[in-house]
Amino acid sequence: MRWSRYFLYTSKEDPAEAEAPSHRLLLRAGFVKQVSAGVYEILPAGWRVIRKIESVIRKEMDRSGAQELLLTVLNPAELWKETGRWDSYGDELFRLKDRNSREYCLGPTHEEEITDLVRRFIRSYRQLPLILYQIQVKFRDEKRPRFGLIRGREFLMKDAYSFDTDEMSAMMSYETMKFAYDRIFKKLRLNVVMAEASVGNIGGSMSHEFIAPTEYGEARFGYCENCSYAANAEIIPLPKPAQESEEERPLEKVKTPGTKTIEALSDFLKVPPRKILKALLYRVKDEWLMVLIRGDREVDENKLEAVLGTDEFRLATDEEVRELLGTEKGFIGIFNLPDRIRTLWDNSVHGVKNMVVALNEPDWHYVNANPGRDFHYGEFADLAQVADGDPCPKCGSPLKVRTGLEVGHIFLLGTRYSEPMKAYYTDPEGKERPIVMGCYGIGVSRVMAAIVEQNHDDKGIKWPTPVAPFELEVLCLNMSDKDMASVAEKIYMEAEEKGIETIYDDREESAGFKFADADLVGFPYRIVVGKKVKEGKVEIQKRATGESWDVPVGEAVNRVKELIEEDKR
RNA sequence: CGGGGCGUAGCUCAGGUGGCAGAGCGUCGGCUUUGGGAGCCGAAGGUCGGGGGUUCAAGUCCCCCCGCCCCGACCA
Structure with missing residues (x-):
């Protein structure tokens, strides 16, 4: 891709409304554009990142036996009335009516719709277990959208649902998803902590959150370095301390x-x-x-x-x-x-x-x-907020308490939805039983924000190679210098040919301008074509570490290819 | 929903006590320049968030509404 033709427009100054690094940088570097509070357009470079995140998720979900489908955004009210959530979900549900005054909502989550689908096809224990998932836009009319992509009213989510014959089997589906999540976040190069969590409104019996530690986060969690216990702060119990031995003084x-x-x-x-x-x-x-x-x-x-x-x-x-x-x-x-x-x-x-x-x-x-x-x-x-240094409920060592972003959340739902919606199967004895469910979410657009939160400096974003919009930027420092331009062009063509995702900065701009943009947008590698072409050399730079190497023109692309492959392993 | 802040050019912002609508960056044309957001000359670009009011006169004062950001509450 030639940058001169690419729909990627950066801004020299920080946007006034953004504070969190991911919000600020994704706007400034031209990845997203705000439409209204908590509603963002994802621009071409941003979409390339999202698609990579999605493809990592798809690969791991498919590998664990889950099947992808696509449910509807427009949900009929009747299903939500069956589970009582039409009322209990409250103002967070975007509601609308069609021309015949039939009520709908824009799906904020899809337990109702998936349960309706499954009850129409699943009749026998022989059809279970089953895991279905989708990647789709979700709508929640949040009271307070925040920090750009971190808490939006419209956002991308991967939601999966498991269906099993009994609690034991459901637990195995749950474990399968837990492992899949672990692999997904590792591949996305996102540092996450798996924390025990409360089941909240969604109901169920067990739940874990995947929290990416970040400075700007909404989730507080505690973890123990001694015994590896980790949990959302709101469910960490604090026992009564021992009696103080101090002598009583007069009132x-x-x-x-x-x-x-x-x-x-x-x-x-x-x-x-x-x-x-x-x-x-x-x-x-x-x-x-x-x-x-x-x-x-x-x-x-x-x-x-x-x-x-x-x-x-x-x-x-x-x-x-x-x-x-x-x-x-x-x-x-x-x-x-x-x-x-x-x-x-x-x-x-x-x-x-x-x-x-x-x-x-x-x-x-x-x-x-x-x-x-x-x-x-x-x-x-037990009513107190957990603080740094409070005792671990498992082993008593001092806990560390931090903030982070909840990028994934899994629930063992039990029969919270199958029972009221009559999603039953027939067991080997011919008896009807409710299907035991689980649900598993990953905030796809939030993951993009979390990656930026964990990978940036004061100059801009440092995309990890597996999710970068382009793997390599070829940077020609002076387009009016014929030698430079032709070497840059050759390197660009060679990189494309060798399957490296490459953006070629062929814009008629000054060297400083291009360097600043390269740092801001944050492609993991760049090949700088500058004065050293006279000696037959170009410079490879690595954004994440600031390292650089002068290499002969003919070796540059192969060298970068090796570095990229190493990163993706 | 409670508290605070903001809304003026594409972006970042300045415009005491009411009196011709501004700057920097960006854009367009020209010259010059090219290893860290270059320089010079010229140009285009505005319902001053919207509505109402006070006034000879409102970006500025008053009232109502809308939007955005931050803190809190809320949140799969």
């Missing part, structure tokens, strides 16, 4: 003017945050709940949701705190509580001695409050 009431935050109170009293009892008032449906947690801890609202069994809760407003407790936020405590307030004590509070506790009186705190003597614990629960 004291202290004036603490204006100390509305833990930080301010800690500074004022010269007491570490972990010695402060933090109290948060929640509105849960129509009831009140006070959560007590150590001052150095944050509430993980996913854990709170799991404990409460509902997501219908929020923090109380300033007015509600005033009305109910007669105090201000920052001075909420456990004393003189109205009976109708339920309390939940986070495990972290257990055993802490000589705490600072508010008493629902603005500008006053107790210091040296002790359990048993000055107050009594209530119901304990």
Whole structure:
């Protein structure tokens, strides 16, 4: 491909709206174009990357026995009503009506449609197990699309679904997919951690997330370097710590003017945050709940949701705190509580001695409050966000907690969909049984973003060879120099002939301009044709490492071919 | 959905107290230049996000709406 004819237009300046590196670089280097919030066009160079990612996925899915098909984007509402998700999916579902007022949605995922398809063809245990998959555009009307391709409202996804006769067999399908995913991410040169995850709304009994560690990420996960445990932070349990052995000091009431935050109170009293009892008032449906947690801890609202069994809760407003407790936020405590307030004590509070506790009186705190003597614990629960250094639930070593991007997620669904949709098969005894399902997703467009997040520097992208839009760029530094241009042309033709995916920068631009563009767009190898052609030499440069080699003109293409093949192994 | 920021040329942005619509980059034409986003000359390019209002006069002040980004909540 000649760059002078290629639909690839870079920009010298960072786009104003982008912050995350992948968002910024994919826009600036001309891979994608934004249409509206969370909706992107994928331009030719970007599409070449996507197609390579897809082909890696296809190869591994096919190899594991899965069969590709293509479901519809337009889903009839009836199927979604069968599983109850027409209502429970909420505003995230793009809904529309046809000219006859029949209701549809744009598929955000395809459990309903695939289950409908399978129940029409699968009748016998002899037809199972079965794994079907597709690569298709998905629609989710996210409340907050973010970071370009990382969280879009329209995005590409590979979704696979497994169908088995029983839980045991389903587990084997699940394991098969786990191995396939492992191979896929390795081939994509994406560093991922497989983490235990919660099943969430989709339902089911077991789930793992494949998280690519990145600075800009939405998933928090913890992992243990000692025993290789890894899990999404929201499901890592934190036990009650042991009782502190500190001697109990006498209770004291202290004036603490204006100390509305833990930080301010800690500074004022010269007491570490972990010695402060933090109290948060929640509105849960129509009831009140006070959560007590150590001052150095944050509430993980996913854990709170799991404990409460509902997501219908929020923090109380300033007015509600005033009305109910007669105090201000920052001075909420456990004393003189109205009976109708339920309390939940986070495990972290257990055993802490000589705490600072508010008493629902603005500008006053107790210091040296002790359990048993000055107050009594209530119901304990695990509600705290996991932090770096918390103990591994398997072996007790300190965990590392990081952020990342969830690029894949697999679920053992059980009969969550087959049961309500009556997807049954007949077993060898002639009895009807529900098919046991699993589902397996990879965010294809998000994978492209994740690769950029993990492979870039301040100049631009460094595409790993297996997913690069072109493997080689031939860069002619001066198009008006006849010798240079003809050598560059020859090298370009030779590279194409030898099956190297090559882009030839034949644009009439200055050397600096072309180098800067080459770094930005990030093709893994380039052959620079410059002044050294006079000595019969050109320069090979490797984007990932910055290495370069001067080689004779006649050897350059073969040398690059070797390097590329090595990378792809 | 709550909080914050922004919307002016293709892109990045400047335009106190209301008074002729601007710069750099990019584009087009010409000259010159070619190992790290070159230089000079010239040109084209705008419903100032949209609507309403105040005013002799609105990019600027007021009201309503829309869009985009960031934080939080939410999220297979």
